Amino acid sequence: MPSSRRQFLTLGAAVALVSACSPPEKSEVSDSGPVPGKPTKPVTLNVLDVAGNLQLTQGMIDDFIAKNPDVVEKATYTKATAPELVGKVKAQQDAGRVDIDLVLTGVDGLAGGIDQQLWAQLLPTHAARLTGMQNYLPGAAAMQKLAGDFGVTVTYYPSGPLIEYLPKNVPTPPKNTEELLAYAKANPGAVQYARPSNSGPGRTFLMGLPYLLGDTNPKDPVNGWSKTWAYLKELDAYITLYPSGTTDTMKNLANGSAKIIASTTGWDINPRVLGTVPKEAKTGTLEGFHWVTDAHYGVVPKGTSTDKQAAVLSLLNWMLTPEQQAKAYDKGYFYPGPAIKDVPLSMAPADSQAALAEFGRPEYEQLIADNPTEVPLDAKDLVAAFDRWDREIGGSKVKK
Missing domain, CATH: 3.40.190.10 (Periplasmic binding protein-like II)
Structure with missing residues (x-):
């Protein structure tokens, strides 16, 4: 002041x-x-x-x-x-x-x-x-x-964004956003992520795309995400539903109704510990990957x-x-x-040490060390991004 x-x-x-500075x-x-x-x-x-x-x-x-x-x-x-x-x-x-x-x-x-x-x-x-x-x-x-x-x-x-899949269903996973889109086009309904406003992996995927696609300003979803919004719209043509929460995407991966889902380090490890997702599930990153922290x-x-x-x-x-x-x-x-x-x-x-010894991924330590980290959007921009996604991308396909 x-x-x-x-x-x-x-x-x-x-x-x-004075009170505010008191012991x-x-x-x-x-x-x-x-x-x-x-x-x-x-x-x-x-x-x-x-x-x-x-x-x-x-x-x-x-x-x-x-x-x-x-x-x-x-x-x-x-x-x-x-x-x-x-x-x-x-x-x-x-x-x-x-x-x-x-x-x-x-x-x-x-x-x-x-x-x-x-x-x-x-x-x-x-x-x-x-x-x-x-x-x-x-x-x-x-x-x-x-x-x-x-x-x-x-x-x-x-956090992520990571992609997660079962090797028996996806023996050759996409390595970049173009391959992910091509896979979705060839396999309608097989790519899935949850509504971003209620999903850590969904939100991280949304905010990670501007880095993957080389958008003009990854921190500005209103004026700097032209490639991201265009990509999401094109991907949406091959997505049949958006679960309202992440857990459903994990169940869908396990039952085979989804073949590739958005994930994060935690959402990869924990559902495998709990048995929701088979232990043999794998994760990967796409070219141009930046961590979006959470x-x-x-x-x-x-x-x-x-x-x-x-x-x-x-x-x-x-x-x-x-x-x-x-x-x-x-x-x-x-x-x-x-x-x-x-x-x-x-x-x-x-029990934490035992679970991570069995289900953790040693490669995460190197991924964390070798790739840039980015903070998420600030409050105003995040709300704007959620609103636009709901209105223009997937709101009508959210499964309650």
Whole structure:
């Protein structure tokens, strides 16, 4: 803030500014008023997951509750799809009764909420309580910039876009976008990706195409994606349906109704661990490949009580400790998963280590090292890309 403006702060605003820089044990100011260092009494946290993130983090949350009963008495967990998130939260805010305290979301729900101004501002006001953010991996730090002041990155991975297939069905997989299109044309209905606004692999495929196709500005879906939109439209002619979520694409790959699907490192490994997809499935990249990274975030809806905000801040910082981040390896769902530095697989639970030893892919380490990484679109542009895809590409073919 310019010094000239500081001189005209009211006394109340000055007090608020001082409070924002106070040590964690004192109250800090949020959109809902001063946030105490801890709740006045243990709270119940209502957690909404729209990203499948609880698979990675519920163990972290449950462990926090067990060891901090004076902060959180219990948690309730519910799940929804990312496209449902904005309407659900906005309806509660309009009614003046917000009963969602923490949302675990990917960049899709994060972007939609920022666009609609639904999230409480967490930073820099509460930075002193979120010291774990200082240890982010470079990729996670880049992903944090997408959240601005309104979310905290809790898990991270390089993502994709990858193609996935069964060698018995696709003995010679496409090596570039032209070959993928030719395969789709020769095999109508065999290429599949889920609706981007509700699918990590679908979203990553959408944002990865501008790099694969050499578009003029991969960060501008409105004016810089002419090749991408033309390619998607042409590909659409040979796609019979777009599942509403990624899981259905995995099932379709397994049953043979889809032969090539969009995938990511985590969506490759985890469904094979779970037996949804045969172990022998393979993945590949297309020529010109750039990683489009991904992350999950914790966000707090505006209107959440200050006691619950205090609990959420303590919880989020707990989740960013090395011991808790090691749980993010899970069974490969968001591979690797940790958002902070110095969390080797050897710190992960034994079942995670065993699953990744059997189903992980050693080549991923080299792929991550050898290829450029790109952050996703920012909130405004991502919403614009989703909207255009729904209107002009696949919205009418989405299978609910």
